[in-house]
């Protein structure tokens with residue numbers, strides 16, 4: 001079996017496991033992640049690994065998990081949350097609908113929910129909802145449980161929901177007043193990034209906010225109908 005054929009088979013297993021299209025990810029990222037699996041199962045390259053995937057369904061699950069890295073935390077990038085609370089507090093909207101796109105195990109969605117709940121308590125927000133989504137069902141199971149060490153399930157849990165969504169697929173979503181899509185696009189090549197940006201910008205309500213991760217920027221082609229409102233927080237507003 002040639003190396004190219006072996007990669008094709010590995011990619012097919014990735015896609016059928018629900019991890020999305022590996023061809024849209026950055027090749028260097030996929031290679032680094034695959035090398036970890038080669039070492040773990042004791043093979044030297046893609047041919048041996050493709051054979052291993054043929055034999056071992058559990059390894060197929062591990063392969064999917066190896067590319068859907070769920071690194072996250074509550075209030076990741078602390079200045080963002082203070083900034084966001086300030087923006088929401090002064091902007092009138094009957095209902096704030098937030099979306100944490102690529103939420104992993106949900107900490108980002110629950111962080112947004114806690115900001116909204118605090119603003120609602122001080123009457124600066126009337127009504128709100130938060131949706132968290134991810135491609136990885138295992139991450140979502142943890143997100144839906146909402147049980148994090150040292151944190152009780154909050155009283156506003158019924159305002160938070162989770163669903164599986166592949167951001168590289170085109171389908172109607174939203175509208176949302178706030179979309180957080182942080183630390184997802186960094187793993188994708190140009191075509192994957194373009195598809196994800198299209199998904200999240202099309203889901204924004206007019207005037208809605210999009211926040212990217214600290215290492216992520218919109219291409220400066222002005223094609224997305226967004227303006228930069230805060231460079232440090234990677235926050236953009238939909239203007240069209």
Ligand SMILES: C[S@@+](CC[C@H](N)C(=O)[O-])C[C@H]1O[C@@H](n2cnc3c(N)ncnc32)[C@H](O)[C@@H]1O
Nearest residue numbers: 068069070071072102104135136166167182183
């Ligand atoms: C590093 S985590 C980011 C979590 C959170 N947004 C944060 O910044 O803390 C990246 C997440 O993106 C998800 N992901 C990867 N490809 C995706 C896709 N095509 N659609 C939706 N989510 C995807 C992964 O499963 C993973 O949970």
